[in-house]
Amino acid sequence: MKARHIDLTDACGVDDAMRRIAIVRFAEVLTLVPALRHGRSKDLHNLRIACKRLRYALERFTPREPALLEAAGRLGQLQDALGDLHDRDVLFAAMPKDLHVTAQRIRMQREDALARARALWRDAFAPYGPFEGLMRFTGLGYGFGDGALAGS
């Protein structure tokens, strides 16, 4: 998934530039979050990439904006869970069809990773949770915790 261009041409100072970048990258993540509900591989992979982009950006900003540190940490955990899931998907696709027991184990590991990612996402939006600082900084994400995962 290609990263969206961020317009900095008329940004007013470094804080405004940081905010513009965080808004675009966080919006990319929020757009892809329904993947956690339906669990489709390709969309989950795109979500992982978007989490990574946002995390890298936030890590760069934390010297000036320490309130973003917790969100960066949570995105790292989310990225790990989605990475485990992606590895299982790739492995499953490459495996010979006669490895039935192993395939079953891999499917279960995938489900565990997905459940872990969902829990990390939900918890991130709790009051005073890891995304609090990010939501305040960008003005985005309100109502995205449980709401985005309803039915999963």
Next chain:
Amino acid sequence: MPDDRIEEWALGLVKGDVQAFKRARSRFLRQPSAKRLHDVRTTARRLRCVHEDLHDAIPPFSLRRLRHVIDLTGEARDAAVLREALREALDVRERRAARHLLRVLRRRERVALKRIARALEDLRPPHP
């Protein structure tokens, strides 16, 4: 163009990431290892991301070769991680049936590592 303060800040960030990539590259070329490969991959991807985020505020530089390095490190990393995941999940009764795939993954990793070393030797890190 963005104002001078933004350009100065953006250039500082890019320079920091270029330096980190150069260090990881030298360490890997001196003595390749899984950890050092991971560092090359991570620093290369951070550099690509900073370029995407700050595109409007930094002088243009090409990412073509860096992208090639990222792709190659991905191949080696995927082969190693998949081999490890398969070993971990493998049922003893199915060991024989998995042998071929394990061998293919090991070979893929070795080939990718050689190609990475060549690509890194040829690569001149970007000078923004």
